Amino acid sequence: MNHDESRALYDRALSVLPGGVNSSVRATRPYPFFVEHGDGAHVVDADGNRYVDYVMGYGPLLYGHDPPDAVQAAVQSHAADGPMYGAPTEVEVDLAEFVARHVPSVEMVRFVNSGTEATVSAVRLARGYTGRDKIVVMQGGYHGAQESTLVEGSPDGAEPSSPGIPSSFAEHTIPVPFNDTDAIEAVFEEHGEDIAAILTEPILGNTGIVLPVDGYLERLRELTEAHNSLLIFDEVITGFRVGGLQCAQGKFGVTPDVTTFGKIVGGGFPVGAIGGRSDIIEQFTPAGEVFQSGTFSGHPVTMAAGYEYLKYAAENDVYEHVNRLGERLRRGISEIAADQAPAYTVVGTDSMFKTVFTREGPGDGSEDVCDAGCRQRESCARFDHCPKTGADVSDAETERWERLFWQEMKARAIFLTANQFESQFVSYAHTDEDVEETLEAYKEAL
Incomplete structure (x- = not known):
């Protein structure tokens, strides 16, 4: 070549x-x-x-x-009407209703502009909702370029994994090995009352695709419920790819409190989303007090592409x-x-x-x-x-x-x-x- x-x-x-x-x-x-x-x-x-x-x-x-003709037509139509408005549009409601109708954990959705932005917002939401600071993540998991999760080390010695992140950020993040039930149980025994959430991919998708062993995701669900913490599934990769329209949580039969999305939900355009129980998602401003906002959030071209993308998947093989x-x-x-x-x-x-x-x-x-x-x-x-x-x-x-x-x-x-x-x-x-x-x-x- x-x-x-x-x-x-x-x-x-x-x-x-x-x-x-x-x-x-x-x-x-x-x-x-x-x-x-x-x-x-x-x-x-x-x-x-x-x-x-x-x-x-x-x-x-x-x-x-x-992409299918309907997707291309929707993109062209919305782009021709005007690139964006700084005001709501019907198609963002259409896409939110579709996601809430199909994904087990989702009652409400907040759209953002990337998977990173979704997980940043989800971490802030978990801390604001619970009044706690600590977040448990999986060693080798990836949740975008955000300070709270770019960490490495053990539960007793987490450090930033990149220069430019103060060590104080890692103090509130607890990395544990994926698929290690003993490790996660020990962390909750020691820190359970301070843990806002477990943030994990249901399948590690940025480390060679590691599936959960039998019972592992179920144990995460049990521990978070027992300690009034949140279970957050990062489905930026697996969302609307693994498990079809129900996503990986539907495939594994484990329903988190909050789910983050990206990639497919935007039909090939920049997107992110945070979905979950309404009492949690409504903590975002302006309904609640956890600040979240973005100029390009719910961008009409992205929303149209995502909506037609998912509708086509629902209606075809x-x-x-x-x-x-x-x-x-x-x-x-x-x-x-x-x-x-x-x-x-x-x-x-x-x-x-x-x-x-x-x-x-x-x-x-x-x-x-x-x-x-x-x-x-x-x-x-x-x-x-x-x-x-x-x-x-x-x-x-x-x-x-x-x-x-x-x-x-x-x-x-x-x-x-x-x-x-x-x-x-x-x-x-x-x-x-x-x-x-x-x-x-x-x-x-x-």
Whole structure:
């Protein structure tokens, strides 16, 4: 492949953008390819190279790069009427009603402009509602670029994970290992009366896709209820992708008090949302006293795109299609890995997938393994080796993914997320032929 134009663009970008990019995950080695346009399940770069795309904007593009006609018409109509008003519009009510009608935890919604803004607001809301300061988060979980959750360390020694964040912010954040019931119980035994909320992804989606072990989310629900704390599910990634219109909370049968959304709920445009019980969400101003506001919140073009996006999913076979292809990919990659890289672990669910370059496997030829992605089954021969926490993913061969595997897949015209940690996604635009092409590339690159 020729990448001369992308290289030249990157050279220009380095002079005016830090690291040549506007989001750190785009900084691939030796330099990123620059996308010229999308086409269904593909992207075409500035040099005319065409790739099967499984990044899908890091999750929002449920329909790929060509959304349904109704979505495009709604976007064009609202953009033509005027970009924004600083006043309410009917379509934001339409989208809020749709979300409240389908998501188990949601009675009311406040729309914002990003997943980060949603989780920032949810943390503030939890503290204001409970009158408490401490927030429990999962090690390896990701809740956007906000000071309260950019922490690392143990429950007894949390520190900011980035320069520029005062240590005092971390004093009120308690990181615990995902899937570790003993750890979360110990934290509540010591700090239960001071904990405003547990903030967790129901599936760790920025650390290789780690599913909860049986009973873990249920135990979080029990602990928060027992201590009058809130359970907040960050469904920015999983919302309207895992579990269909009921989201991951519907799939797992655990209803949080508050849910944060982003990505798909905005139909491919910048968005975030905080939903939950009305008595909690009404604590936001102007109904309550917890301040929250934003110039672009409820932007009519975004609201229209999100509403038509979700209506189309409700009326068509979108989830059946993407979940079938997702399972086919995971099953096919699992078969390839069993033959060529038996220590590796295929993870994911519904239309999410990833291969974690774990270093150990059962090694006994057992057939009792999850054959379409890790399900955290105790009877599975891989159970002791598959990732249970963010640290387990970090201990994998992360450099091999970034320096070798990603490059090999790119050379075979498959666009994957550039590091070991980010999820990959199937869209409604993908086909069985795309899956076959991808599996052939995996065979050659693994």
